[in-house]
Amino acid sequence: MNTENATRKGKIKPFLKSTSLVVLGVLLGLNLSGFYFNQPETNTDTVSSAIATTAVVQSDNYSELIKSLSPQVVTIYTETGMGSGFLYGEExxxxxxxxxxxxxxxxxxxNAYGHYSEGEIIGISEFMDIALVKVPDYVGEGGLAIDREAIIPVGSPILTISAPYGLEHTASLGYITGRERNLEMESSSSYNQFIQFDGQVGPGSSGGPLFDRVSGEVIGIITQTGGDYGEIKYAIPVEDALYYVDRWMKTPMDSKTIEEIQSNLKQLYEWE
Structure with a gap:
């Protein structure tokens, strides 16, 4: 698992390293103002069918939902790469x-408006691909709604908002394609609760939210892909991540411990 890279636009100068966990060769375009479908010509015998089809198209316009969720999704830059993240709570x-x-x-x-803020890492896990950042400028800002007990069956519609290939706030629609997937982690431990989904994610998407498209609540955290071309995507169920996050909020980790874990993870990821 390598860090995710993109051209930097902040004060930290760019230093491109290796590709991230998420590898997806082709990005499909998303029209945020709605989706357009070619309708076949109809005669008087197919009027009712055309009306039904039009109703489906209108119900599939998610532009307002995406617009409401995007301000709580952020892009994170470090010295050597970048990824995505999202606001949690109001602190x-x-x-x-x-x-x-x-x-x-x-x-x-x-953030979504191109505003820069400084953040400090206050928690990072050596066993699950989760970290928590404190951003003082965001105190008082509302976080995304979370579904702590999500049981989303295969076939359920989902939405992602992230920064694949540095394309910040890219929105994508997809579906849950599998549940309780078992993958080997870099720490040699095994985790068997991954959510499998399809959607438009790539290097830079890691850490971004996976939404239930119906409720608009976060159900997972984008983390990695599988397959020869990264065609299979995985997310960590948000309720598992919050086990760590809620503890770090109460008792932040000290900088020495964080740096030791970072060093261990770099070795596991075989960074130079």
């Missing part, structure tokens, strides 16, 4: 992946 906390935050305890955080 200025941002959840992301551990492999996104392996370069010291300070990061740059950019």
């Amino acid at each position: 200025g906390y941002v959840i992301t992946n551990a492999h996104v935050t392996l370069d010291g305890t300070e990061v740059e955080v950019w």
